Amino acid sequence: MSAVVESPTPAQRTLSAPTRVWRWFGSNVLRLYAVIAFAYLLLPVVYTFAFSFNDAGKSNLVWRGFTLDNWLNPCGAPEVCGSLVNSLAIGLIATAVATALGTLIALSLVRYRFRGRASTNLLIFLPMATPEVVLGSSLLALFLNLFVPLGFWTIVVAHIMFCISFVVVTVKARLASLDPRLEQAAMDLYANEREAFRRITLPLLAPGIAAAALLAFSLSFDDFIITNFNSGQVNTFPKFVYVSANRGIPPQANVIASAMFIISLAIVLIAQLVGRARRKG
Amino acid sequence: MARSSDVTQVDGDLTITHLTKRFGDFTAVDDLDLNVPQGSFFALLGPSGCGKTTTLRMVAGLEEPTAGSIAIGDADITFSRPYQRPVNTVFQNYALFPHLDIYENVAFGLRRRKDGDVDRKVKEALELVELQHVMRRKPGQLSGGQQQRIALARAIVNRPAVLLLDEPLGALDLKLRRQMQLELKRIQTEVGITFIHVTHDQEEAMTMADTVAVMNAGVIEQMGSPIDLYESPNTAFVANFLGQSNLLPATVTGADGDDVLLSDADGAFRVPRARVAPGVDVGTGRRVLVGVRPEKIHAELLTVAGDAPSHGNFVEGTVASALFTGVSTQYEVATRGGDVIGVFVQNLRPGAVFDPGTAVRLSWDAGFAFILDGSEDPNAGALLDDEAAD
Ligand SMILES: Nc1ncnc2c1ncn2[C@@H]1O[C@H](COP(=O)(O)OP(=O)(O)OP(=O)(O)O)[C@@H](O)[C@H]1O
Ligand SMILES: [Mg+2]
Numbered sequence: 001m002s003a004v005v006e007s008p009t010p011a012q013r014t015l016s017a018p019t020r021v022w023r024w025f026g027s028n029v030l031r032l033y034a035v036i037a038f039a040y041l042l043l044p045v046v047y048t049f050a051f052s053f054n055d056a057g058k059s060n061l062v063w064r065g066f067t068l069d070n071w072l073n074p075c076g077a078p079e080v081c082g083s084l085v086n087s088l089a090i091g092l093i094a095t096a097v098a099t100a101l102g103t104l105i106a107l108s109l110v111r112y113r114f115r116g117r118a119s120t121n122l123l124i125f126l127p128m129a130t131p132e133v134v135l136g137s138s139l140l141a142l143f144l145n146l147f148v149p150l151g152f153w154t155i156v157v158a159h160i161m162f163c164i165s166f167v168v169v170t171v172k173a174r175l176a177s178l179d180p181r182l183e184q185a186a187m188d189l190y191a192n193e194r195e196a197f198r199r200i201t202l203p204l205l206a207p208g209i210a211a212a213a214l215l216a217f218s219l220s221f222d223d224f225i226i227t228n229f230n231s232g233q234v235n236t237f238p239k240f241v242y243v244s245a246n247r248g249i250p251p252q253a254n255v256i257a258s259a260m261f262i263i264s265l266a267i268v269l270i271a272q273l274v275g276r277a278r279r280k281g
Numbered sequence: 282m283a284r285s286s287d288v289t290q291v292d293g294d295l296t297i298t299h300l301t302k303r304f305g306d307f308t309a310v311d312d313l314d315l316n317v318p319q320g321s322f323f324a325l326l327g328p329s330g331c332g333k334t335t336t337l338r339m340v341a342g343l344e345e346p347t348a349g350s351i352a353i354g355d356a357d358i359t360f361s362r363p364y365q366r367p368v369n370t371v372f373q374n375y376a377l378f379p380h381l382d383i384y385e386n387v388a389f390g391l392r393r394r395k396d397g398d399v400d401r402k403v404k405e406a407l408e409l410v411e412l413q414h415v416m417r418r419k420p421g422q423l424s425g426g427q428q429q430r431i432a433l434a435r436a437i438v439n440r441p442a443v444l445l446l447d448e449p450l451g452a453l454d455l456k457l458r459r460q461m462q463l464e465l466k467r468i469q470t471e472v473g474i475t476f477i478h479v480t481h482d483q484e485e486a487m488t489m490a491d492t493v494a495v496m497n498a499g500v501i502e503q504m505g506s507p508i509d510l511y512e513s514p515n516t517a518f519v520a521n522f523l524g525q526s527n528l529l530p531a532t533v534t535g536a537d538g539d540d541v542l543l544s545d546a547d548g549a550f551r552v553p554r555a556r557v558a559p560g561v562d563v564g565t566g567r568r569v570l571v572g573v574r575p576e577k578i579h580a581e582l583l584t585v586a587g588d589a590p591s592h593g594n595f596v597e598g599t600v601a602s603a604l605f606t607g608v609s610t611q612y613e614v615a616t617r618g619g620d621v622i623g624v625f626v627q628n629l630r631p632g633a634v635f636d637p638g639t640a641v642r643l644s645w646d647a648g649f650a651f652i653l654d655g656s657e658d659p660n661a662g663a664l665l666d667d668e669a670a671d
Binding site for chain 1: 341342343362363364368369370372374376377378379380389390393394435436439
């Protein structure tokens, strides 16, 4: 295969046409692959974005003309905004709790030796490895057995449960690269345990914690399977989209989805710019 | 109400008694006793892995001793928290806080103690290490030598009773190291704080410290002024680790007044009783090591065999190698009895270098030799010294 990616030499000008095409293909295969991969990744996004401007009637499947109405009035269709608010609220609560608990778990796993440390490490991975259907249905069985009414709070509990694992893994990675001598230096300089944590460990851990929180939020906001088992009558945004898919998703849903995409893109860009400015300054 | 972070305000000598640290069944520090007088520059010298860092960490409170106690003046600090001790550390890798600028790094200790005069003290400390101009930079934007000085400023600004320095110059190149040695010595004299300086560079220890403790495998082999250690080593390890020594196995043949008489395959020697290391038995028939430093040996051309000096301390041999170093020439002389003796001869006159193969007579003043225990390995610490020199 290595012959394929060689750059052409003068002797190759005399090669036959099919060989030349093959050579060109060989030297550009990576670029071609990148283009195809990006198209594959972005096409659904582009489609969603485009159809958020569709002047849709009953269903948003065929293009009927351009309008800004959907963007000006995103709550126009029933339940779009109600489910969105639910999803945002669940996401924020689950993220806050999972990030706090997960960070503490990561700290104890990295910094302390205790009995059951190895098995805790393993247990943390379990929710990530278990199929969501299994997780969702077992949680449902648990809630039913305990006579917990399904609804907003059962969703929150379920989301906290699977978000914690991801938070622990993310924060642990950051913590492992943190020199424990920095904390010792702080204690040597008259900071007690609490101050050393607040002034040294926490600020140095902050990027990892922030990344974990973003990850937790997007996982929670996005989750359908586990939510669907444990939500009772409460509607979340993914659930709303799923249910309305049968009778046609209203273009307002496209507006929400596109807006989410643009906002997260903006967050990433700003983070990059801030990071670059800080490194320079 | 006393806050839990209140620092014990004491000064005085640092006293370490029976200090022991075990990691599992490995003993890193073994029943260590030390007394460091207040205001002195104390060097803890030893090869890699001998327990220097572990000892410092116990003094700083970052490691809990298995046994023993640590006190400053009258205050026992063995089990106080690190932030309650009037002790600050310059870490082996500096451990500057990467997210704080230089000013805040230096101010860290003062702010924790709610010092009312942070700004003036920080600027003074930065002035002391001549780095006021980098105040607003982050540690990552400084050179190794600058980081080292900031680590020093960050510790010294708190005016601790004891300052611990863990190989602070280890990461610097030779030239910068020599410069920083003078700097450290100047700063220590200026602020008058007790410095405990850990190093495995014997030259660094000898040039800087008032008192040097030579540590090996978790125990202090010998402690004293650099001159004491160099001129009267008590063990083969100290004799070889500090500079070079010729250690010749010999047998005690008797005594003559204040002198011990000895002999080996090359002849008979005498060494004053005062030059016998403590605890060494010099009864007749005992095997001992006779030590002589290479620069204390006088070498002369062997013209007439048998024309020996009357005091007896001489051996004859042939020059095996000659290394001209400018100031002196370093010879290795193979003696008739089968020993190899190192000799440093100052180049007082040009062109007076003996060629290899020349027959020479080596002699020394009886009072310049010393006697060590015969059961010791004459090469202990010798190879380690080469390692430390580079
Ligand atoms: N936490 C620990 N657990 C187990 N063994 C340790 C630990 N810390 C140190 N040791 C061992 O104790 C011995 C002394 O270590 P220490 O760090 O005090 O050496 P050192 O004299 O400072 O060496 P260096 O000059 O290389 O810094 C070493 O053999 C080391 O392996
Ligand atoms: Mg060390």
